[in-house]
Amino acid sequence: MLNKDRIAEDYKKIQDEITSGLEQLDGLTLFEEENWERPGGGGGRTRVIQNGDLIEKGGVNFSAVYGKLPEAVKKAFKTDKEEFFATGVSIVLHPHNPWVPIIHMNIRYFEMDSNDDQSLKWFGGGIDVTPHYIIDKDARFFHNHIKNVCDQSNLEFYPKFKKWADDYFYIKHRHETRGIGGIFYDRLTPENTGISWDNIFDFSKNVGRSFVPVYTELVKETRNKKFGLEEKQWQFQRRSRYAEFNLVYDSGTKFGLETDGRIESILMSMPPMASWVYNFQAEPNSLEEKTLNLLKKDIDWAG
Amino acid sequence: MLNKDRIAEDYKKIQDEITSGLEQLDGLTLFEEENWERPGGGGGRTRVIQNGDLIEKGGVNFSAVYGKLPEAVKKAFKTDKEEFFATGVSIVLHPHNPWVPIIHMNIRYFEMDSNDDQSLKWFGGGIDVTPHYIIDKDARFFHNHIKNVCDQSNLEFYPKFKKWADDYFYIKHRHETRGIGGIFYDRLTPENTGISWDNIFDFSKNVGRSFVPVYTELVKETRNKKFGLEEKQWQFQRRSRYAEFNLVYDSGTKFGLETDGRIESILMSMPPMASWVYNFQAEPNSLEEKTLNLLKKDIDWAG
Numbered sequence: 001m002l003n004k005d006r007i008a009e010d011y012k013k014i015q016d017e018i019t020s021g022l023e024q025l026d027g028l029t030l031f032e033e034e035n036w037e038r039p040g041g042g043g044g045r046t047r048v049i050q051n052g053d054l055i056e057k058g059g060v061n062f063s064a065v066y067g068k069l070p071e072a073v074k075k076a077f078k079t080d081k082e083e084f085f086a087t088g089v090s091i092v093l094h095p096h097n098p099w100v101p102i103i104h105m106n107i108r109y110f111e112m113d114s115n116d117d118q119s120l121k122w123f124g125g126g127i128d129v130t131p132h133y134i135i136d137k138d139a140r141f142f143h144n145h146i147k148n149v150c151d152q153s154n155l156e157f158y159p160k161f162k163k164w165a166d167d168y169f170y171i172k173h174r175h176e177t178r179g180i181g182g183i184f185y186d187r188l189t190p191e192n193t194g195i196s197w198d199n200i201f202d203f204s205k206n207v208g209r210s211f212v213p214v215y216t217e218l219v220k221e222t223r224n225k226k227f228g229l230e231e232k233q234w235q236f237q238r239r240s241r242y243a244e245f246n247l248v249y250d251s252g253t254k255f256g257l258e259t260d261g262r263i264e265s266i267l268m269s270m271p272p273m274a275s276w277v278y279n280f281q282a283e284p285n286s287l288e289e290k291t292l293n294l295l296k297k298d299i300d301w302a303g
Numbered sequence: 304m305l306n307k308d309r310i311a312e313d314y315k316k317i318q319d320e321i322t323s324g325l326e327q328l329d330g331l332t333l334f335e336e337e338n339w340e341r342p343g344g345g346g347g348r349t350r351v352i353q354n355g356d357l358i359e360k361g362g363v364n365f366s367a368v369y370g371k372l373p374e375a376v377k378k379a380f381k382t383d384k385e386e387f388f389a390t391g392v393s394i395v396l397h398p399h400n401p402w403v404p405i406i407h408m409n410i411r412y413f414e415m416d417s418n419d420d421q422s423l424k425w426f427g428g429g430i431d432v433t434p435h436y437i438i439d440k441d442a443r444f445f446h447n448h449i450k451n452v453c454d455q456s457n458l459e460f461y462p463k464f465k466k467w468a469d470d471y472f473y474i475k476h477r478h479e480t481r482g483i484g485g486i487f488y489d490r491l492t493p494e495n496t497g498i499s500w501d502n503i504f505d506f507s508k509n510v511g512r513s514f515v516p517v518y519t520e521l522v523k524e525t526r527n528k529k530f531g532l533e534e535k536q537w538q539f540q541r542r543s544r545y546a547e548f549n550l551v552y553d554s555g556t557k558f559g560l561e562t563d564g565r566i567e568s569i570l571m572s573m574p575p576m577a578s579w580v581y582n583f584q585a586e587p588n589s590l591e592e593k594t595l596n597l598l599k600k601d602i603d604w605a606g
Contacts, residue, residue, distance in 0.1 A: 034582070048581045057581065173560040173569075236576065243577075244570075247550040248560060257476040257551060264582045266476075267547075272580070273539065274546075276573035278351045278360065279337070 002121070002197040007109045008064040008087040010201075012045070014107070014208040015062040015089050019047050021212035022060070022093075025219065028053035031060065036262050041067035042085075046265045050272070054100070054223050058093035059268030069112065070259045081112035081120065088125075089208060090252065092269035093215070098235035099222040101131035101138070101179065102242060103215055104269070106252070107208045109201075123204050124186035127211065128165050129218070130179030132231075132238045134291045138218055139180045143301035145217075146183055149210050153203040154195055158302065161185045166297040171245050176295035178245050183207075234288055237280060239271035246270065305424070305500040310412045311367040311390040313504075315348070317410070317511040318365040318392050322350050324515035325363070325396075328522065331356035334363065339565050344370035345388075349568045353575070357403070357526050361396035362571030372415065373562050384415035384423060391428075392511060393555065395572035396518070401538035402525040404434035404441070404482065405545060406518055407572070409555070410511045412504075426507050427489035430514065431468055432521070433482030435534075435541045437594045441521055442483045446604035448520070449486055452513050456506040457498055461605065464488045469600040474548050479598035481548045486510075537591055540583060542574035549573065 019031050029052035037043035044063030049055050064087035074080065088108030095102070107125040114121075129142050143162070150157035161183035169178040188200050195203075246253050246269055256266035282289035322334050332355035340346035347366030352358050367390035377383070391411030398405070410428040417424075432445050446465070453460035464486035472481040491503050498506075549556050549572050559569035585592035 050581060057579075059581070173563070173566050240573070240577075243546065243579075244550060247547060260476070263476050267579065268581055270543065270579035273576065273578045274543075275576045276360075276546075276570065277575070278353060278362070278571055279567045 002201065004085050004087070004109070004111055004114060007201065010205060011064075011087055011089050011107065011109075011208070012062050014205065015045065015047070015060055017209065018089070018091065018211055019060050022049070022055070022058070022215075025212070025216055026052040026054045029055070034264075036265065038063075038065045038067070038262075041065060044262070044265060046262075046268065048268055052096075054095055054097075054219060056094050056096045057272035059091065059265075061090045061265055061268065063088060063265075072258050073255070077112075079112065079120070083113050085111045085114050090269075091211065094239065094271050095219070095223070097223055097225065098132045098227050098231040099135075099225040100219050101129045101222075102239070102271075103127075103129050103211075103218070105208070105211045107204045109204070122187040122189050123200050124188065125204055125207055126161065126165060126168075126182060126184035127207055127214070128169055128179060128182030128184065130238070130242060131291070132235045133287050134180060134294045135222070138222070139301045141217060142180070142182065142214060145210065145214055147302045149206050150183065150203075152206065153199060154193060157185070157193075157203070158183065162302070163298075169245065170297065171241060171249070173248070174241060174244070176241070176292070177297060178242065178295075180294070180299070180301060181297075233275065236271075236273055236275035237277055239274040240276045243271055243274050305504060307388050307390070307412070307414055307417060310504065313508060314367075314390055314392050314410065314412075314511070315365050317508065318348065318350070318363055320512070321392070321394065321514055322363050325352070325358070325361070325518075328515070328519055329355040329357045332358070337567075339568065341366075341368045341370070341565075344368060347565070347568060349565075349571065351571055355399075357398055357400075357522060359397050359399045360575035362394065362568075364393045364568055364571065366391060366568075375561050376558070380415075382415065382423070386416050388414045388417050393572075394514065397542065397574050398522070398526070400526055400528065401435045401530050401534040402438075402528040403522050404432045404525075405542070406430075406432050406514075406521070408511070408514045410507045412507070425490040425492050426503050427491065428507055428510055429464065429468060429471075429485060429487035430510055430517070431472055431482060431485030431487065433541070433545060434594070435538045436590050437483060437597045438525070441525070442604045444520060445483070445485065445517060448513065448517055450605045452509050453486065453506075455509065456502060457496060460488070460496075460506070461486065465605070466601075472548065473600065474544060474552070476551070477544060477547070479544070479595070480600060481545065481598075483597070483602070483604060484600075536578065539574075539576055539578035540580055542577040543579045546574055546577050 031047040031049045034046045042065030046061050048059045050057050066085040069084045091105045105127040111121040113119045147158040165181040165184035168184045334350040334352045337349045345368035349364050351362045353360050369388040372387045394408045408430040414424040416422045450461040468484040468487035471487045
């Protein structure tokens with residue numbers, strides 16, 4: 001049987017594995033840890049790295065919070081449940097080198113009225129990549145790797161969750177996707193997946209544990225690739241789109257802002273430096289233009 | 304009698320006066336103009352200045368649009384009206400020098416079912432200042448100048464609209480005001496102001512025409528004040544709060560994003576360069592700390 005404390009424990013271990021894996025990968029800087037408590041119940045462990053060799057700014061956040069369900073959430077979920085429990089690991093990394101992509105991962109578990117027969121619970125999460133410059137080979141590697149993780153649990157997961165990511169990570173007002181997508185899933189239960197709670201939990205942990213190997217591969221060649229001011233300015237511009245997505249559309253961020261959560265943990269995903277240039281037009285046939293043309297839904301990167 | 308075409312014409316003239324006043328003040332760079340049409344009716348004249356001597360990035364936007372009222376707006380206004388007309392001038396300027404404040408001004412007129420006896424109409428607008436470093440003397444000058452503009456029309460305007468600005472330009476998730484405020488007003492009619500439509504229109508134009516003299520005074524000493532990397536980094540951080548406000552709370556921006564407006568005009572207010580630093584703490588007794596401590600509602604700057 002699923003036990004919420006064990007889920008939180010395992011997620012916490014995954015945070016440990018990821019932060020030590022990333023410290024090794026970065027090679028220069030260590031994470032700083034901040035433990036925080038939530039006035040209404042529970043708390044978290046925010047770990048942030050700034051000005052590393054590879055990572056300019058990144059956060060790996062663990063939290064396990066519980067208490068009375070905020071009114072805003074009751075409304076959004078159309079429920080009359082009173083209590084909630086939520087635990088998860090969230091990551092966003094902004095690299096120095098514009099050739100290295102931004103990466104985001106989240107695994108989470110949510111439960112309402114845990115001790116009740118009528119309790120509602122589900123898993124959610126995903127992993128997606130936002131390159132400043134899209135490199136075909138890396139995009140294909142990433143999607144194939146994630147597809148393999150999905151296939152281990154259910155062959156329907158990848159196609160379904162890939163489409164979900166395309167739809168979710170979409171910057172409607174720009175008519176462009178945030179990046180090359182990945183997978184996104186929410187409200188997974190045995191009913192809608194055809195696999196047991198334990199197997200969904202395992203899938204969730206497999207997604208979490210895929211993070212370090214995936215990112216290690218994505219940075220292998222790109223982190224040492226030369227760049228100049230022009231690439232850096234392009235990176236700042238792409239980061240501004242990332243900021244727009246997070247502040248305007250991201251559910252987790254919006255939820256955090258509306259429920260007066262710990263603001264520095266919620267916004268640790270924001271870029272260290274971003275720029276908005278009026279009416280920027282990419283040069284014809286440039287790598288910038290090629291990237292913009294690939295910010296579309298329904299590209300079959302795993303094919 | 305109020306005539307919507309004359310309002311649009313006068314607003315357009317105000318845009319002209321402001322852009323030529325600002326070009327003179329900047330002394331280096333001219334505005335670039337972009338005329339755009341709205342598929343549903345009307346259009347606008349976006350003028351943007353980038354990399355000037357004084358202004359790093361700024362926009363002065365005029366628009367006069369009309370057509371069928373979007374469903375989202377009907378809902379927000381709880382109305383069954385079918386047609387709308389809206390015209391206005393919007394300004395945001397981001398200066399190079401961190402000692403010079405960011406400034407924002409907007410005047411607008413809105414009408415629903417213009418040719419109907421039951422037409423609904425009102426004026427809205429405001430002007431407010433967001434210093435990276437709050438300078439007492441300049442904050443007092445600004446509020447007193449704007450109070451004088453208000454007092455010419457109605458002695459109740461300044462106290463009422465000053466409080467409105469404090470409440471509106473509030474970054475709830477940061478528990479801080481965007482800057483030192485100014486005035487904000489909306490839905491002004493003869494019924495709720497006690498002055499005629501013509502007098503409300505004149506007030507609106509007085510606010511518009513106060514822009515150049517106010518900004519000229521605010522930049523007079525600050526534009527030549529020395530600054531280094533530290534002040535510039537602080538400016539980038541303050542700008543990130545400005546970006547947060549615009550994307551999360553600003554009604555005009557939200558309306559534009561939701562109704563698929565011309566994105567480059569809507570987001571011309573975004574900063575040229577902004578930075579998010581994790582958990583920044585100002586040095587005790589620094590100017591940064593002093594500024595943060597003054598980002599509060601209900602400070603009597605005009606007193």
